[in-house]
Amino acid sequence: MSERIWTAALVVIGDEILSGRTHDRNIAQVAEWLQVQGIRLAEVRVVADEQDRIVEAVNILRERNDYLFTTGGIGPTHDDITVDAVAAALGLEVVVHPEARALLEKYYADKPGGLTEDRLRMARVPAGAQLIPNRMSGAPGIKIGNIHLMAGVPHITAGMLDALTGTLEGGAPLKAETMGCWTAESEVAGILRAVAKAHEACQIGSYPFFREGKVGANFVIRSTDAAALADCAKDLRDALEEAGHSAIAGGI
């Protein structure tokens, strides 16, 4: 039985990541969330706040994947161009979403200045879009076709992911089992290769590290098939132990 694999891509929009000023936290956050939904993150692109670059990434990745997510560039300032860029990518007009306008009116009712023209920018969406609730601040996220536009500020992104939980069709979540050895990965590369070859329903990743003055590596076995995963993990553990490497369950 060959299982349908659901994939997603993420476009991180923001000069602040490319300049090194801000350390991205959304890649890991979106990746972990997708795992739970049974959707595999297939590719990430970090692009500048330039319409051409956003359009290019959006159009390639939305066609190649079941879902596309973007983070960043949906605020009220002049450098927030994600809505315009995605509308251009899809050949859609930008319109003010009445429900988003109502949300912003309510949110800004008791704030100085009220719903100014700049703030109203956050109600602009590609025509036909739905909203993604934002329980952290006024401006909602946006869903248009298979594209989900989310905020760039990580705790607001997190709230939008929460709102989307359970709403996207996914497959069986990719299960993983980790074990670690205080061994240079080059010493066990042959074992890993042989076990990977014998278990085609599983992938084995090897992640070396240097810690407490010693080298080691964690081995992560991934599969959608729990039985295949358990088999593969047993064989790898046995092969490592047989070669004199103590395998620590759960990783180091």
Add this chain to the structure above:
Amino acid sequence: MSERIWTAALVVIGDEILSGRTHDRNIAQVAEWLQVQGIRLAEVRVVADEQDRIVEAVNILRERNDYLFTTGGIGPTHDDITVDAVAAALGLEVVVHPEARALLEKYYADKPGGLTEDRLRMARVPAGAQLIPNRMSGAPGIKIGNIHLMAGVPHITAGMLDALTGTLEGGAPLKAETMGCWTAESEVAGILRAVAKAHEACQIGSYPFFREGKVGANFVIRSTDAAALADCAKDLRDALEEAGHSAIAGGI
């Protein structure tokens, strides 16, 4: 005088980032290092350990930029396929580099097993490549044309960047000045837009945050021209103060 802008792209190779298991630290590290070299990071792609995906990203990005960097996938295990993928992208053979072989022979001389076949994989390079010194562990990085293949483990990547410091031609570093306000960015979006329009040699980024129970935003002005940067920063500070927003130099 229009200045030549040097650009680079980064391809992060690794299922461990896409699975959310490992939080990437190389994007920020490479971005910061490039700033100092006077090279602008124009795009980042995170791709899976799959040859087709690596080839696609490498070929598009190496042509579009002055420099291309990759992190990850140059170790000794079966999932380390960066060298083969880059050689395929360039239409080159993979060969054992004699100097890399000598380095590994020396490094493994006193280690159990010595230079095994798996360890010798780390001496494989696309034909014609040079080595990037690695002072942290045995396996060197690789330079072929405008492409720089580096390790994925962040402290080893850092050592390779150190070794490359000053060896790549760059332009004037992008200078930046930051100021912050305890103000919602939507309140000052009009000011930002007007100042950005009046200072075309500068870009202004607005980065909102939520901290200590309050909203605020940092504004980062970037330019290669120090005088233009100072002018723009002065105008923005004045405009913010005039509108009653206290601008904190250096950001919040």
